[in-house]
Amino acid sequence: MTPFGIRKKLKGLVGRGGGRTDIVRYDITFVLPDGTEQTVQAEERYTLAMASQFLPAPIATGCPDGQCGGCVVDVLDDRGLAPASDSERKVFEKWHKHYDGSRRLACHARITGPGAKVRVRELFDYDSIRGTD
Numbered sequence: 001m002t003p004f005g006i007r008k009k010l011k012g013l014v015g016r017g018g019g020r021t022d023i024v025r026y027d028i029t030f031v032l033p034d035g036t037e038q039t040v041q042a043e044e045r046y047t048l049a050m051a052s053q054f055l056p057a058p059i060a061t062g063c064p065d066g067q068c069g070g071c072v073v074d075v076l077d078d079r080g081l082a083p084a085s086d087s088e089r090k091v092f093e094k095w096h097k098h099y100d101g102s103r104r105l106a107c108h109a110r111i112t113g114p115g116a117k118v119r120v121r122e123l124f125d126y127d128s129i130r131g132t133d
């Protein structure tokens, strides 16, 4: 690789000039706990939890490794969501019994196209870590 090739690759990695042009983004609609809807654009292969970073607050998650089952969302339209992986099903069934596709784990469910719509049960509560003093 030439020095110019290296420079271009580094710029692409840090997101300045010569960046990736092959990133695909899709609209994802979240119905928030207060009943309002918000549509965000998220990159293909993002999880719903990752996509929720564009909401006023992200989906409440309970673990860093996808094992707690605490990030359940209700699926209103599963277009654009990859089928549940074996690991998602295993974690889901450990905490929530039977998996039928009507609910998914936000930190597992990946976006593969447009049209997904999910109801968020709980957003991350920033006040819980800020304290009230």
Ligand code: FES
Residues within 6 Å of the ligand: 060, 061, 062, 063, 064, 065, 066, 067, 068, 069, 070, 071, 091, 105, 106, 107, 108
């Ligand atoms: S945050 Fe723990 S399983 Fe999703």
